[in-house]
Amino acid sequence: MSPEQRGEEAARILSSPLWEEAWSAFDAATLEEWEGTLAEQTEIRERLWRMRHAAREVREMLENMITEGKEAIRARGNQPGNG
DSSP states (O other), rough: OOHHHHHHHHHHHOOHHHHHHHHHHHHHHHHHHHSSSSSTTTHHHHHHHHHHHHHHHHHHHHHHHHHHHHHHHHHHHTTTTTT
16 A cells, blocks of 8 residues: 555545544543552553553554655655655
């Protein structure tokens, strides 16, 4: 898959209403669960932190794919003979 195609697909995923619904539900559920833990429940709190951190990394990876796709499209447009 080309960078352009990956960028377009990542943009489609991130703009999907289902993605937003799933992201919001996950974010709210893990935050609520974390807020309901006691300070001494370190294993549970740590697991929830790692889950939230990993989810943010996935989102950032998709956002980076969008950026890379846009840059590839822009670079292709700036090549001699394209314009």
